[in-house]
Amino acid sequence: MIERAWQSELAAMITAQEAKWINFRRRLHQNPEPSGHEYQTSLAIYQELSSLGVDLRMGPEGRGVLSDWRTPHAEGLEAAIAIRGDIDALRIHDQKEVPYHSLCPGLMHACGHDAHATMALWATTLIVELDRAGALPWPLRLRSIFQPAEETCTGALEMISVGALKDVREIYATHVDPTLPTGRIGLRVGALTASCDAVRILIHGQGGHGARPHESRDPIAASAQLISALYLSIPRVTDSQDAVVLTFGRIHGGENLNVIPEQVELLGTLRTLDTDVRQRTIDHIHRIASGVQRATDTTIEVCFDVGTSAVINQAKPISHLKSAIVESFGHEAIYEIPRASMGGEDFAFYLDHVPGAMARLGCRPPAVEHAPLLHSPMFDIDEAVLAIGARMLASAAIHAFEPKPAHEQL
Template identity: 60%
Template sequence: MVGLEYPVSLFLKGTPSRMIAWQSRLSAKIDQLSDSLIDFRRNLHRNPEVSGEEFQTSLTLYQLLGDMGLAVRMGPDGRGVLADLDTFEENGSPAIALRGDIDALPIHDCKDVAYCSQKEGVMHACGHDAHATVVLGAAQALQQMARSGELPWPIRARFIFQPAEEICTGARDMIKAGALEEVSAILATHMEPGLPFGKVGFRKGELTASCEEIQIKIHGSSGHGARPYEANDPIAAAAQLINTLYLALPRVTQTHEAVVASFGQIHGGASPNVIPETVELGGTLRTLLPQTRQDTIRHIHRIAEGIAMATQTEIEVKFELGTDAVRNDSNLIDLLKENCVEMLGMPSIYDIPRASMGGEDFAFYLDQVPGAMVRLGCASPGAENWPMLHSTRFDIDERVLALGANLLARSMVAAFEPGSRWHEQLLTPRTTSHHDSPPD
């Protein structure tokens, strides 16, 4: 929708005069890459692949990263890519990882732009094409500086291009494939159409909610629609259950705790004049705190048991965890914020007041190592009614690609500065991971 009309360096109005040589060189590298980053993102946008089918996207990244001279590995089943850059002369330093996701959504692209999706009913409506491009830009700039000897000190970086974020399986698959081996911290970005370009959202602690599927099956007895008294109607039970949950859950949850239960699927019956035998419901439960999650699950079971007794039906309730809450590490948020201020000045900082109730499988990496995700403003400044995430018209101000790549690359280099607080906090070799084993 919006191209890069000016180099990112022109937008760094708040940059302190003390900007040192490596930072200036890095910004210059990113500026030179800006047009190619836009081209790459637009190519991904034209050719989206839904979760589980990211084969061509992965192959394209694999070839491009390999041609750059990085050590490259393909993810499980030919989906996802891992790439490494290590400029240490001796082994021993852990790596810092940058993660970008690559899958698209089953949504029709309604934008009138040259790079509109060419796949019917598939679209990058959540910015994953941009997330991948941001990480690619950071990798390209860092690799160029490494080859030309312009890095101020050695670094060890891992670039993770992850499939299947939207169905919450990709992060776990990449972890099992070794994405976090010898990694001590991980960083990521997410597009934020609620903020204009030039603003970056930061939050310590919970950034997104845990999200899990609710699967409910209601067993009744079938009958004629004219004689409902001869049946145990599972549709009537489903209606009562949904209505009761929507009314009751807010009344049993402390007012300062966030809980969202929503149902998006109801399946039951084949004829308008036949009361069916069974009805199936599908929904999601989103919470921020583990105790709130446990309490809410208990309340849902209790309410279902009461409705089953009142309607003389059987109600099965199952929960399937999609992803835990993303909980940002305070030290890593400080690292990213400090580098953001050096790039853009204090006016760029937006302190996110409350966690989103959306889910993000970035949380699975955080079960293993400290990490942080920031939200990059991607709406054109002054634009009204900018399309939000998962909209059929979602798009970005493409200047955000270079900005995000610069922020991640700068933060990566800064973390490895010998003697810095970041080096001590993040890169002290560990004998064990954040947790002992990857998630099942």
């Protein structure tokens, strides 16, 4: 591992500042705000950035923050590198016994967004301070995006609508991963997460007495038949090498044990990794629902609310991340992710417009064999990951502006 002069300066800054940013992350962790209500979190980030002298804008309705930094007097920097941190929490009650546990009953940062925001904020600070110290090896332009409402898949689109990607050429993000030990950084070119669509199915029948089902058109029986048909048929009409997950998480119909209801509602999620597979699966679901409708003499409405497409990491941004990781932590820090996750991430919306990459940062204490997983009421991070993520993001942004040799320039 060869450390350049600016890397040495960066490492020294991180060591000196680590306690401050651990405390900042704990402050966010104690004061979580759910998707759509991230006002105080946004204000806290805005106040930290305002002391740097960067150009600042609030997101829509005072939620989310955009900051810009451009090396003074730099020429030829028409586009920025962006880093993104999400800021919303989940409606989960924090059950950890730690001094910084959530102070808001029923709300907690159970997906690491407090860590992601802290890393992006710290990385922004590091770049600005390196620049002002004259330690940057070359000019750069940075856009930092602190995004609300990732969990509801609306925040990225909101930030894009107010210009978050204007004059941006690449974007980077992090996600903590409790299945990896702290110090390992997971990278993957291509699909990292799945597309995610919400499925809503309404089954309309004819209600009646539970003792005389022959006088009704039972939507509960139709829903049972439909779920069974979908769970059995979708894997049989899908290539076994194509990943598809269809899951129903809610069934609602009826109020009384002896009354056949008029309607049943099914809510679920569809996850795929390929756009063609996604559309074919949607078509299959409609076809199967139509068959059950005819067989049960009910009316079945199938609706898809498009969530996110798959996060597709591009090769060039991954190469910048690899350069940053190798110079900072060595080759052994890199974990090549073997296959995509079927989880969803609205970071994909940014990648619909510009190339970019997301890295998975191990956050499990090395001495711990199994840590609580994401979205668990016991979830926490090894706070050493904050310094790792901040250094990686700052280094990757710097590497992205490294001048090319003359023979590589167009």
